[in-house]
Amino acid sequence: MLELLAKHGFERAFYDPFTRGLQRTPNKLALSNGKWTLSNEFFVRDWKIRRSATGGAKPVTILGHTV
Numbered sequence: 001m002l003e004l005l006a007k008h009g010f011e012r013a014f015y016d017p018f019t020r021g022l023q024r025t026p027n028k029l030a031l032s033n034g035k036w037t038l039s040n041e042f043f044v045r046d047w048k049i050r051r052s053a054t055g056g057a058k059p060v061t062i063l064g065h066t067v
Contacts, residue, residue, distance in 0.1 A: 010043040022047070 002012075016027045022044065059066045 005043050009045045011045075011047075013042045013044040013047075014040055015042055 013022045014026050
């Protein structure tokens with residue numbers, strides 16, 4: 001599946017809800033006990049559009065934490 005996505009121009013991305021940013025390298029939310037946590041993994045084709053889209057949402061408070 002990774003090869004198919006790459007063939008169509010997609011790159012693996014990691015989202016951090018606390019900074020509202022996408023990055024190409026894993027963040028602390030993407031690793032758990034030294035293993036990948038796939039729930040925080042996305043595949044992006046157009047980084048410029050995705051970066052502008054991720055920062056525009058209003059903050060939400062969940063269990064006392066604002067994200």
